[in-house]
Amino acid sequence: MARIEDFIDMLSDLSRFGSNIEVVERGSTSGIGPEAARLVVRLYTDTNRYQIVAISDGREGYLGCQGSSRKPRAGERHCRGRDLSDGPLNRRTWHQILASIVSFEMVSLSKEARTLDAGPAAPTESIRLFADAPGASVRLPAGGVADILG
Template structure:
C-alpha cells in the first residue's frame, strides 16, 4: 500500500529534473471527514501550477488510500468571470494512477504544431521520417 511518501518519491523521480516536491507543491489545508461532498475520510489536497493550469491531487485517507486529480484554468476565458475545470484521474494511490495523471497533464498541455510549420510540402509526416534509417521508419 502506497503512502504520501511514495507520491513524493514518484514526483521527484519523474519531474525532478525541473521540479521538486519541496519547491513546486503547495500543500493545502486538509479537509476533515464530511467537510467536502460525502467523503467519510480525511482528504489531503496538494496543488502545483503550469503556465495555464492549476493541477490538484487529493490524497484520500481510507483503508486503501486513493488519489483524485483535477485541473482548473488559471484565468477565465474572454467574457467569462469563472475559470473552467475538469476532473481527471481517480484511482488507488499507486504508481499506475500517478503515471495516468502525468499522461493527462502532458496531453492537456501539449500544443498542436501548425500545418505550415510541420512541412513545407504538405506531407505532415515528412519531417518525422526524413533522415531516419528505413528500419526505424518501418518500426
C-alpha cells in the same frame, strides 16, 4: 494498503527543482474511518493549475486530479477546467495523472508546421509508454506520429 506517505514519496520526483508544490490540505478525513488521511496539493504552470487529491483509507485509497485554467477566456468570468485521471492510490495512477497533465499542457501544431518536410524520416521510431507495463513499447510508422494523425 495505500498510504499518504507513498504519495509524498511520488511527489518528491517533482519537487527536486524547488518549492513548486503547494500543500492545500493535510489531515484526516471524517466519514471514511479513523485511519483515513487526506492530502491535497496544487501544481502550477504558466497557464494552468492542477489539484491532486490523495486519500488513504486503509484499503486501496484514492488518487485523483483536476486541471483548470489560471485565467478565464475572453468574455468569460469563470476559469475552464476538467477532471483528469483518477484511481487507486498507487504508482500506476500517479503515472496516468502525469500523462494527463502533459497531454493537458500540449498545444496543437499549426497546419504549416504539420506539413513541413523535416528531411528524411527514420525507418521506425520506438516510444516507451510509461503508464503501461514496464518495458512496453509501441512501434511507430516511418513518418512517426504525423503518419498516425494523418
